[in-house]
Amino acid sequence: MNTAIHFAERIKESMKNFNYHIPTDIYFGKGKIRVLGDKITAIGQNILLVYGGGSIKKSGLYDQVIDELNRAGVTVSELPGVEPNPRIQSVRKGIEICRAKGIEGVLAVGGGSTIDCAKVIAAGACYEGDAWELVLDARKITKALPVASVLTLAATGSEMDGFAVISDMEKNEKWGTGNDITKPVFSILDPEYTFSVSKYQTACGTSDIMSHTFENYFNRVPGAYLQARMAEGILKTCIKYAPVAMEEPDNYEARANLMWASSLAINGLISYGEDAAWAVHPMEHELSAFYDITHGAGLALLTPYWMQYVLREETLPRFVEYGVNVWGIDPEQEDMAIARQAITKTREFFDSIGMPSHLSELDIDDTHFDVMAMKAAAGGLAYGFVPLDKQDVRRIYEMAL
């Protein structure tokens, strides 16, 4: 595949046509849980409450949510125990409850995994076949119960987009799905709920936000200039505030900026008008499908290797913009030097927040590289910033060993 020609053909493109549709209302800030009682009936009178482990019970958030739902007089069923990489089995359980109880709307309280699970439950409740079909083919989602969320982790952006990633660990499969129909009707974002997020999870969440931004930023449409500048703003925000939030977990300013960055990184704002086909996410999804590692850690690990691999004459301009605008590298230097420094700074940043830089640290060896590379390459990598095939992906995994 002559990637250079393929790239050059498209690099001249100006901003592309797009349809902007971000219907989710956001209630952002301290104490915003108090709007829940007033707003919940927007998704129905008979609610399925979806959440993860015990953390929302420990923090008191569960009680606040129940108080608000009682105040609104809605009927509540519960699906607790959604996993960090949410399983199709949890989705199926939720769908059963929806059908048995005549659920009208799904409220997720938690991080991205919980919200993702809620979305596919909401779609699956309106679908006759098995929900895994919806995971494999987002086009089959043509109807869904309304979803809302109360967010407790700044990471996936699921609170303001239509996407959901669901795993079937029995098959080592992890795929993204969703569309406009599964965008939350509203989400409540109180940065204080993230004060209790550990250093490690704060770092993983930030890496996820940055990766979403990178996936959009490194695209083939240089004419989407405004979007690129917005993306740089999100990256600078992550770089500034992740260390602050890790050092001072209750620093409201840091938590607020990270939380809002998580939503804006992936709600469409920085991808509309571009032609972004994600690269690092498909590669990472194979890591977590086979080894159940934390998504953000896998992204932080792979990203700088991917950057090194795709850096070339044709991609140089965007790397130079990245180095100068995000890292403040002196623009007077030679372009390739700026690009290399930018990649080094990216690695150093992820190191500084405790992210792994080698697969061996996660006890991952090359056992499954061939099948992982094959599956990742099937995930649209041929249309990425630099088109990649399974050999390319395998080489990137090898660099990361």
Next chain:
Amino acid sequence: MNTAIHFAERIKESMKNFNYHIPTDIYFGKGKIRVLGDKITAIGQNILLVYGGGSIKKSGLYDQVIDELNRAGVTVSELPGVEPNPRIQSVRKGIEICRAKGIEGVLAVGGGSTIDCAKVIAAGACYEGDAWELVLDARKITKALPVASVLTLAATGSEMDGFAVISDMEKNEKWGTGNDITKPVFSILDPEYTFSVSKYQTACGTSDIMSHTFENYFNRVPGAYLQARMAEGILKTCIKYAPVAMEEPDNYEARANLMWASSLAINGLISYGEDAAWAVHPMEHELSAFYDITHGAGLALLTPYWMQYVLREETLPRFVEYGVNVWGIDPEQEDMAIARQAITKTREFFDSIGMPSHLSELDIDDTHFDVMAMKAAAGGLAYGFVPLDKQDVRRIYEMAL
């Protein structure tokens, strides 16, 4: 008034609570007019078409719109002739048509003035009293017909926000109104419709976009870091592309970036979480209320004087960020030197795109300064980046003579 203390008290504030609600769908790009026929029934079957002078007839856009409306099979009434600073008399005329014809939705085709007029018609049609009452008090807008727009000028951002500015030239009054209810249901943004915009109007439109951004950017909430970086992205976009669009009117990339910047500058994205009380707009509204000058030109003229006037120790940090991040000024210099250079560069930029820098160029003298200053100061200037009273405003007008 001890502004220094007032400012210092508030400068420590972190990101503020906000409710994000941007329901407008945007159809952006070449040929997007072709969605109009499919989407128009979202606002009704019986439509009032609002437009300005003859330019949309000359360009062929009028015919395209009528074709689409016919294709949709909707009934159409027309209000042509909306003025550049839209008059309350046009609003009243539109309301009469709405009542006489049982209009269900208002479609504006034009620039911000036309869309502003359409919004207040839509609100006035649902209001028993005179529409001027809605202009004087936005809280009286509690119901409105749905509005949609086809945009032909990158400037006011009216295509994606709830605001409208209406004038009564008999009284020399010009006020802003509007709220969430008057946000368009959808807007069609085809940058090609702006190819025919003159150099001067392109410059005025860009100045308006930049001023909206400045009004939000220079606020007292430094903790809204992400929003500030987004604002800088919009400013860089304007600075890069206004000269290109003026030199090559059919440069799609330039027109597309300016058009999208116009929407994002004022739809809430960069103001949510802040505490922005606009300063230069109220001062400019008096200029156009008394002298009917082009809004953008007045903004470009006043902005650098306002910057000079409010630059002081307490406001220095934001000016330094502005200079370094937007203008690329060397951060190693002394802070006050960076701030002063940033203001000089702002003036030089507006000069370079042909904006006036002295009121005398517009045949404006000090005749009405006292009453203008008094009215501007009543427009919320006491809550601005630096609180200003009527003496302050008069001094800024005098600097601008």
